[in-house]
Amino acid sequence: MMQKQRAKGQRESVFNNEVVSRFELYNSLFLTLPFYKIKDTGTLLPLFIKYCEDGVNNHETPAKIIDVFFKKYTQATATKDVIDLLFRFIQYIERQVVLFDAVEDASFSKLNADDEENALLSYLKKGVDNNPLSDKIEKLIEEFSLRLVLTAHPTQFYPGSVLSIITDLTTAIKTNEISTIHLLLQQLGKTPFFNKKSPTPVDEALSLAWYLENVFYFAAANIQSGIDKTLNDFNIEPKKIVELGFWPGGDRDGNPNVHTDSTIQVSKMLRQILFRCYYRDFRNLKRRITFRGVEDSIAIVHDILYQNAFDPNIDLNNISDQVIEHLTDIKNTLLQDHDGLFADLVSSLIRKVELYGCHFASLDIRQDSRVLRDVHTYCRQNKPIVSLFPENYNDLSEVEKIKTISFKSAKVQYTEKPDSLTDDTLQTIAEMRQIQQSNGELACHRFIISNCQQASDILQLIELFLWNGWEETDLTIDFVPLFETVHDLEGAAEIMETLYSHPFYKKHLQERGNKQDIMLGFSDSTKDGGYLMANWSIFNAKVALTETSNKHNIKLAFFDGRGGPPSRGGGKTHRFYASMGKEIANKNIQLTVQGQTISSQYGSIDSAEFNIEQLINAGISAGIREKHNILLDPVHKNLLDEMAKDSFDVFVSLRKHPLFLSYLEKFSPLTLLSKITISSRPVKRNSGESLKLEDLRAISFVTAWSQLKQNIPGFYGVGTALKNQDELGNWDKVVETYNESGYFKTIVDNCMMSMSKSDFAITAHFINDKEYGAFWKVLFDEFELSKAMLLKLSGHQTLMENYPAEKRSIAVREKIVLPLVLIQHYALEQLQGKVSEQEQQSYEKLAIRTVYGIVNAGRNLA
Template sequence: MTYKPKISGQKEAIFSNDVVSRFELYNSLFLTLPFYKIKDTGTLLPLFIKHCEDGVKQHQNPTEIINSFFEKFSKQEDANEVIDLLFRFIQYIERQVVLFDAVEDASFKKLNTPDDQSSLHSYLSKGIDNKILQTKVEALIEEFSLRLVLTAHPTQFYPGSVLSIITDLTTALKVNDISTINQLLQQLGKTPFFNKKSPSPVDEALSLAWFLENVFYFAAANIQADIDETLAEFNIPSKKVIELGFWPGGDRDGNPNVHADSTLQVSKMLRQILFRCYYRDFRNLKRRITFRGVEDTIAKIQDVLYKNAFDTSIEAENISEDLKAQLEEIRNTLITSHDGLFVDVVDDLIRKVHLYGCHFASLDIRQDSRILRKAHAYCMDRTIEADALTVDTLSTIGEIKQIQQSNGALACHRFIISNCQRATDILQLTDLFLFNGWTEEDLSMDFVPLFETVDDLAVAGEIMETLYTHPFYKRHLERRGNKQDIMLGFSDSTKDGGYLMANWSIFNAKVALTEVSNKHNIQLAFFDGRGGPPARGGGKTHRFYASMGKEIANKNIQLTIQGQTISSQYGSIPSAEFNIEQLINAGISAGIREKHNILLDPLHKNVLDNMAKDSYDAYVSLRKDPLFLSYLEKFSPLTLLSKITISSRPVKRNSGKKLELEDLRAISFVTSWSQLKQNIPGFYGIGTALKNQEEQGNWDKVHKTYQESGYFKTIIENCMMSMSKTDFSITAHFAEDPEFGGFWKMLHAEYELSKAMLLKLADQEALMENYPVEKRSIAVREKIVLPLVLIQHYAMAMLQQQPDEEAQQSYEKLAIRTVYGIVNAGRNLA
């Protein structure tokens, strides 16, 4: 503990010197690049940024700020010229965000140090003198796994071309290669950031596969290699710990553009990309292993890998075991005949084949329970006409078997039932498989209920009790090793019940589900649907897993990574390795300690029960306010999100109908609040809940809970993170709005109350006081994108004046373009 302030101070110094100073240096270089109208844009942008900052401090509204800028610094009177310059400002600021990302990533290793005290090696070392601990660690390793699932949520804006530039720019920045940096900044300035049309689900899959091919393929294998080395050191058999999952092309919940052929195409694409990775590695292996005795095997492997990587007409089959066997032949020959020379190169490829097989990442299928009920009704009564979604459901079930035969059983073995409300939702899905060519004995599928709303979470335990005692499902689980995955959704539960109630409902659901699963001897794995921001389950994710008690199953960590979280936390090999290692360490430390979770003690549970209820009541009261949705529609770009060409998925379910909160996707909901810099889903109600406890004389109890519960402390810290990206001064002029002024004041009052109560609870003077580097990073990013926020609000204000059609289209495009940079800079805003 005594070293933390010193380490924190060192990291602050590194951040100031290596990140902030270098960003300012290279940003000045970037602003002088010879682009279109650079004299105007490069010269005026710094002035515009300063003018925006001053205007906000003086409580001017965005229209006043922008109009006064043009009056003072640029005499454009024509509206089109004003819009043109604002567009060029946006383009530069978007690229400033990328530059800051690259500079920060270049210093990643200096700023992030893994916790060696909770590592696998640390626990095994302690076990040398503690046989009980040794036995415990070995048993945990036998069961432990980490599954990271990449999902196609529309906030990963960068195309592969830009991601490649970021990667190369980061590399050049590490060694201060000025010439290369200059060239890459020029390339960045001329490279389009966005598609002209919305991507198809297959396009999304291809874009997201960039991370599989360029990051996860190496990072996951490197972490697994460290684990293998550690286990070998202590004479423990190797254990595959890391698994990858994939949703694009398989997730059809609310996305009518995903079809059975999309799923098949994506499975083929994943296989082909994987074999290209294998082939690339094998070429390097072949350059080193030039000895006698392995020529024929090397020729065979090269032929197989080449055909699977590049021949699209080949009949695909699962060849992973044959491939490993042939590589083992080479390995044995190297050991017996060539002194083990380059055996590590062969081991690396064997390890990757073991990790990724012929599928790379397991393709999950997801569909809403209401769609599945319709499909079941059709199969029971063929006189009913099958709609398009029913046809797709049945076609997909048929194709899953084909995917498993081609790419292996792990290629596609999970079907997730979203909006799961009753046991029959799962049982009817098993019926659909039996109706469509599968038998009970060969049903190589795992059926995963997804509980999302506060009400569904409350009855999740009862639903699983019904399933565990159902004869057919019981037999099915026995054939699947008595293992059950259950998905819990943070996004919709937050939209439904607010930040604190969502987290507390999920905690209680996990306790109940663990209890009922233990009762029936089922090995339970929770699959957490986490988005980028705390409002959708993001934030300090590894701290959540480290704070689980023995009452919550935690030996199989599964979570989604999505949106800009993918590029911010897993966008490079070093950052991906660090975050994977953090999650593994969190799971191991929680599994070893297996402490009782003190939130289940009457004192602490009662405190959280009451706080969650008060927070829920405050949030629901806000949600039911007649101005709630209209406020978002008027002031945020919510209604324009459907025009952003970044996603195949509609902004809301039931497209074409009147906007209802229930149909609005959580990602659109949270994104809209973040664009306003208000982040309501990330804190609203928590201030009221804490104040109520104080007024009832329970403050000491609440403070004790905060001090003793790592889980509750993490909730509070993530809430602080969300509030650190909130700035009500930008929208202070809303207070004078004749229709929405009172509503804005209510939001602002809860923010101020929440901030005051959280600081008092944490004994801090400023939000995120304990995380100075992250706090500084957020501040720099918020400063970079402040002009984008003001331009967006200016465009939205101009749209309220009902301009002509041409002007309306221009202002809509202006507002839409600001969304990308704001979300990318926030890194976990949507």
């Protein structure tokens, strides 16, 4: 314990000396650069920040803070001049956030130097004289895998040009190259941060591919290299552990801008970028291997890689085995005839080809079950399928539907032109086969059914494949149900029991190695039932689904749809996996990486390797220990059941409050998010209709609350749940659960992280609002109650006390963007009054621009 306390203290000291001090130094350099036409903007900004801090402490309105500042320190009186200077402040602050990112990333290795050692190596050492443990490790390695899936959710704001600057700036800061830093800061000041128009799905894919090319290509291979070496040292056969997945261009759930053409383009783009990476490595290899006996193989590999990297007209085939064969010939010649000189370079490239094949990352296809039901209905109206189903099929019970489904392979004769969603689904199903033939089966082998509510959703989708170009004997597709709402999570095990018992589906799973992926959504479950209920519902669903899968001898892999913030499954993610007991399948960790989590946790090779290693450590540790999870003991389970229900009731009551949605619309930029040019995806489903909470995307819902600095989805109801248990005399049991359950402790820690990024002082003046003052107080009272109860539970004096460096990082970031929050509130406040059309456009743009910096600074706010 003392050692951990010392490590925390050292980390905090390193953070203050390495990060805060250097940021202040480089920030003073940055603020003196004369970027913009308004004189002394950088000089005025520190004054403005101080004025904002004082105004918030005095609970003044943003309008008063800004108006008084301009009268006191500037000559700007006209509305246009005020807005112009505020825009300049925003531009500076956006770049201050980037600078802080770079400074913090430059100190990454020092800040994380004391973290736990490689779990695999640790257990292998223990297993040397312990045969049962050694056998257990070998079996776990044989089954274990980690899949990271990059998704195109609209909070990844940095364009590739800015990401490159961050990378170069981080490198320069590591060695204190002042002249280079000065030049990069100038470049940063003149580089645009956002698009003038919304990106297409292919644009989004290209943007995220920057991370594949510049980070994951190296980081995943380095991790795999370390694993291979460790296993070789203990005479264990190497095993591919790290896998990559990709959603942009494949995820069409609620995004009408994703079409089959998008999917095809992205699959080709991923392949071409990958071969350019291979070719880049091969050129370096070729410069070293200048010996006799390898000339022919070198020439052959060069031609293969070059053509696939740069020739757009080449016939696309899965040639990874061919490339590996030629590289292996080169390696063997080096070992036999040239003392193994540079054989390690060849081994490195072979490892990458084994990891990434011809696809780089598996492109998942996702569509909503309601759309897929409509597609099934459309197909049933055409020959020869029409004869297989009764006219009232849609009105049949679930049991009757399943009995009716026949899985007949057929070539459907379509007589009427389908609607756009139906047409896209049918084309995509057919195109998945071509993608597999071009890039390999792993290139596109999963179809995710979101909003999955019944077994027939899966079985009907299988029929769509059999009717559109696929054969039962060669159905190389994994069908992945996505359970999202609290209600759907409750019924998930029953649905899978029906599927596992179904003869056709059982046979299909046997053909797929008796493996089943099941996706669980954190975001919608939180929006549906609140933070505690969402986490508890997912835990219970995992237990029930694991039991059902084990009963049928199915190897289950949970695919967690995690967003950035704790309210969407983010936070200390690896601790969730480390805390799983033997009752939850945990040998195949799969999770989405989205929004600012991509740049904050996987933005550099160092940070990516660290976070991948953390997840692998968590999985290995949990797999070896396989402890019983105490949350399943009757006392602890009943306790969490009661707390989750209390939290759920409070959250649902808040959602049903007549002012709930209008509060968000008035005081947050919710209604303006659709005008932010960062995503091809609409802010809500049914985008042509009026705003309804059920149609609002979880990411927009969470973003709106984070912009308000209230983060309601990340804590609301937790305080009441804890207080109720205290009043019932169960507090000792709650404390015992916190101390003994890693899962519950992680829920609490992540909740405190979410609350640390809240600041109700910013909106304290809402209390005086005649319409919304009482509602604001309801939110504030639950925040204060939750804070008090969580501190009492943890025994801490402040939130995140046990993570001092991260707590300090959050505090600095919140200070940097405080002016952005106030400018946003100021702009929204002005829009409530009488303004000209031109002023309305200006204030809307002002509010929209603040969103970028606030989310970027938060790193996992949306």
